[in-house]
Structures are given as C-alpha cells and as structure tokens.
Amino acid sequence: MGLDVESRRVVEVEEGGTVEELVVNVGPSHPSTHGVCRVIAHLDSEIVTKAEPVIGHLHRGIEKMAENRTYLQVVPLTDRLDYVGSMYANWAYCRAVERLASIRVPDRAEYLRVIVCEMQRIASHMMAIGSAGADSGAVTQFVYAFDQRERIIEHFEELCGARLTYNYVRPGGVSHDLPEGWIESLLAFCESHRKGLDMMDKLFFGNVIARGRMKGVGVLSAEEAVAWGASGPVARGSGVEWDLRKHDPYSVYPRLDFEVPIGSNGDCYDRGRVRLLECYESCSIIEQAIAQLEPGAIMADGVPRLLAPLPGDAYDHIESARGSLGVYLVSDGSPRPYRMKVRSPAFCNLALLPMLAEGHLLSDLVVILGSLDPVFGEVDR
C-alpha cells in the first residue's frame, strides 16, 4: 500500500489558494512504534486527522506452520508469537491441547504455571511502562523498568535455560521443576520489586511532565472499549471490569486472593498506571502461589510424545499481559493440528489506534500507540 497522497483533504481558504493535509509515514522502522508497525498519519498542521496502522510486516505464517508440526513441536512456535510474554502463548496453546486431548494437569504444574505467568506479567508490564516513558521523553524510566525486567529474565534463565523463548509450559505440565534456592531468590525479588514499583510510581507517574503528556490523551470510553473488543489493561484502564482470571477463572486462580485494578478516565495515564498496579497484585499472587505449592508431579502421566487427539475442536483463553489470549485448535485425528487460530489481544487493541489518535498531536500518536502496548509478533502472527 502506498502513501495514498491522493486521498488527502484539500480545503480552499478565503484569502485565496488552497491548504492541503500533510501525509506523514511513521515506521515501519521507527523507535516508537514498538516493532515493525507502520502508521500513515494525515496531518492538519500538527493535528492528526486520520491515522491508519499498516500491519503485516512481521507476518511469519505461524498458524500455517502449525499445521505441519506435531502438537509438541508447535510449542516453540508459540514462544515467538508474543515475544515480550512468551509464557502466555505457551500456556494458552497447551490449555487448548489439554482440552482437546482431555489431559488433566497435576496441581504442582498448575501452580508453577501461575507463578511463571505472573512473573511474565511483571516482565511484560515493565517493558510497557518503560517504553511509555521512552515515548514521552523519559528514557530514565525505561532504564529503571528494564532493570526490574532483567531480574525476572535471570530467574527464567535459571528455571528453563532460556532468556526469552522459554518453551516451558508443555501439554500436560511443565518442562522443569524448580531449581534449588530459586523460590527464596524469587521471594526476595518480590520484596525489592515492590520498592522499585513505589519508586517508579513517584518518579514517572507522579512526574508533572509525564502526567501532562499522558493525562487526557487518547481517551477511550468504557462503552467503546467493549464495542471494539478491547481487553486487558486497555479495557481496564477505561473502567471495564474484565479479567479472565476473575471472571472466567481457570487453573488455580480461584484459590488465590487478588484484586483487579481499574482505571477511571481511560486515557494513556490510566492504562499505564493500571499496568503498574497489576504488578503489585502479581507479586502478591506469586507469594500466595509459593505458599500453597506442594511437592508432586510436574507432568501428567501417560502423555505420549506423539499426541493424536480424537477429531474435534477446542478453544481456550487466558488473561495475558495484553488481554484475552485465545487459541482455537481443530483436530482431524492425526498427530498434527488441522488448524490453529490465535485470538490475539494485541491485534484487537491496535484496532483502536485510528479512533484514539484522531484530534491529537503527532507527538501524542506515539504515546497512544505505546499505551496500547502492541507486540507485532502477536498482531501479525
């Protein structure tokens, strides 16, 4: 698709002559587009009149590839979907497979999944909050947030050997049990992470410049959030109380006590702050899950290497850091999925961009895009 300069608005002015809209191309290689997103922005002086995201620059055909892999071989592919939060896609896919093949997962494995996914939520939100800082000119915030993220990545590395693409959650359980001393070091991290969050809350969310850049920018009403299918912190920032962990409980979440932070204004500031408050809740969930953790098996008995579920289909969804992440699987009885479809929250949230950016400054466009927190591996798949 070209820039479509022909479609720009031309207005005749009273003094004679014409005034034209400016068409600006943002991306696909741009530090503030969070990946390979391209936005075609129509500008009236510096006001965005139309912003159109162009996606597909990272379309790798993962859903098609899954049709040629066995059920176990698809798990590493799901790592590469949402590469900021790999554990979620692992888990959503494995839940769909377990539903399809009627596998019951041992309790310990469920707790381990909850622990790693809440850690992943913190890591992913740190990336979102940090880049929100970088987008609005506060690079210091990015450095502080990335420092917190790095400590979680170190724990993951100790657990499963990978820093980014974990392949940890497998159909039937998880791949590794906890290493020695890991729990103590994780609890110590939770303790220090709360202090880090307090500092970020004051340093960034209390900062007058950051508030000025984010308050009242990109306001999304609760009705529109529901109508457009937004989920995760984007919907909750607008005051929509919708969290699958609470409202469609899965795994062991009913046994854990936590709150769902809700925003009120639906602007970029609330979306960012909801993420920050969720990190506190994640710390508390991790601590509760560790307290309830009991020794036992980490993999269900009798899960074959070559799964061949009976013909049928299954859909399951979890609350990822970006919203409701669903995986739909169709089996024809062979050892390979007949079809895999991923319901990506990042894709649905990105669809809000044209509506939110309209009427704001071009420099607010990147702040709004950052507050939607898209990951293009998941948008384009």
Next chain:
Amino acid sequence: MAIVDRLGEKLDGGRGGSVILTSVDALLDYCRGKSLWAMPMGTACCAMELIAASFSKFDFDRHGTIPFFDPRHTDVMIVAGTITHKMAPVIKRLYEQMADPKWVIAMGNCAVSGGIFYYDTYSVVRGVDEILPVDVHIAGCPPRPESLQDGVLRLREIIATESIAPGHKRKGAFTLPRDAAEGDGE
C-alpha cells in the same frame, strides 16, 4: 617515535611516543572500530535482546556502540529478527540510506538463515544475506546480549583489515578466527 601499522595496540597500550608515524589505513581503522554507531533494525524477538544489550546490565555503549535510529548517522546495521518479504524492501532501503563505510551484523537465527521459520512458511526471507552483504553472523534464538557484544568486537577485528584502496585488504592485522581464547596474553 614509532612507525606502526597497528595503531590501536600502541595507543591502547599507552606505549606510543609523542610522535607516531602511521598509515592512513591504520588511523582510519582505529577510529572507525572504536566508534561504531549502530542502526538497531529490530524486527522481532531478537530486538528485545538488542535492547537488553544496550541497557544497564550489559551496556554495550562502553564499546563505543551507540544505538541510533537514523540510518544516515550510523555505521553498522544490526538486523535483529525475522525478515518477511514485506519488510525486506524496507531494510534494503534503510541500508542504502546509510553512508559508506557501512557494515551489517545479522543477529539471531532468523537473520542468519530464517531459523525456525526456514521450513513450511511462505512469507519469510531465509536470511538477511539474501538482500544485504553481512559481515558478522551471530547464531542463537535469540542470542544472548553477550553474543552480540562479542559480534561487535569481532566486527572491530574485521574493520582492522580494511583499506581505503578498493578491494584491498591489509595484511597482518586480521586475527579471526580465534578459538580457545584463554591465555593468549592479549
């Protein structure tokens, strides 16, 4: 006074005299290798490790490699991530916008060969060397930040062999490949 071909050793070792006679090639290579501004062409997962490499724990700024998002000011393009057929012309165009001399680092299996996306997919370019001349390949899915730092240091060794004469390589400066790096005393 010293006549040196490998200027860096004299300067870094602090053994240089007040006057050093050297060749233009050696002077240029010394300067270029020490200040490699990087164009972070992060497309996918590896971009996360690229960010991590430039932040507090790993901090590859200390090698003079500063990430800078403008092709016209940068020396080395770090291609980090999967390249799709839709993205390939963009990367090629950005590379063409970079001023000579310029180098390319292919970071991660996707940029090296297509990696996990080599088979069964219809939309992925199988390695960035199908569209750009690559100097350093870094394997891994994704590579650790230390691997990227090692790649940058190895690129510096390659740069030490460059000459302003087209198609000419300087002799004696090339130290790659190195294995069993322990105890070589440098």
